Amino acid sequence: MLKAAFPGSFDPPTMGHINIIQRAARIFDRLELIVAENRNKKYLFSAEERVAMLRTLVRDQKNVSVDLCTGLIVDHLEKNGIPLLLRGIRGEGDFAYEFEISVMNRALNRRIETVFMPTDPEYLVIRSSAIKEVASFGGDVSAMVPPLVCEALKAKFSAPRPFSD
Numbered sequence: 001m002l003k004a005a006f007p008g009s010f011d012p013p014t015m016g017h018i019n020i021i022q023r024a025a026r027i028f029d030r031l032e033l034i035v036a037e038n039r040n041k042k043y044l045f046s047a048e049e050r051v052a053m054l055r056t057l058v059r060d061q062k063n064v065s066v067d068l069c070t071g072l073i074v075d076h077l078e079k080n081g082i083p084l085l086l087r088g089i090r091g092e093g094d095f096a097y098e099f100e101i102s103v104m105n106r107a108l109n110r111r112i113e114t115v116f117m118p119t120d121p122e123y124l125v126i127r128s129s130a131i132k133e134v135a136s137f138g139g140d141v142s143a144m145v146p147p148l149v150c151e152a153l154k155a156k157f158s159a160p161r162p163f164s165d
């Protein structure tokens with residue numbers, strides 16, 4: 001039984017994430033999506049919202065599950081008996097960053113291997129941060145995110161926001 005975990009912020013999930021999830025679900029017997037909740041990061045969607053969106057998006061994929069992690073990813077994998085950590089790569093920038101993280105994770109836990117999956121070309125420029133920015137200005141992101149995420153973004157940015165200076 002080959003198990004892998006795909007951790008990320010998923011703030012929000014995009015078609016780029018879905019591409020990696022669908023391809024990985026065909027390779028691994030079980031794929032666990034891990035929603036990372038890092039106290040030092042600011043998210044648009046709460047951890048509960050990100051978990052709920054992902055659960056809905058993968059509900060038809062029987063070998064894919066979703067979990068939340070508030071600590072170190074390698075500790076979560078160790079605890080859950082998952083030996084492979086999967087990360088998606090969009091280009092050199094991602095690779096430079098991901099390579100360093102993978103070396104760090106290896107220093108933390110030698111039993112866990114990181115594997116990289118290059119994105120399909122149509123998702124090369126899709127990233128959650130850019131999508132949030134475009135959506136915040138009312139731009140159309142419907143080609144870049146699943147419909148339920150598109151609706152969730154509209155709801156976030158149309159809700160009255162507290163005034164802050």
Ligand code: ADP
Binds near residue numbers: 014
């Ligand atoms: P993080 O804050 O951990 O980088 P993200 O949600 O931005 O969280 O990314 C999670 C994973 O998904 C990372 O491995 C990232 O490289 C990958 N990813 C994000 N967008 C894409 C995309 N368009 N194509 C392929 N992989 C992607």
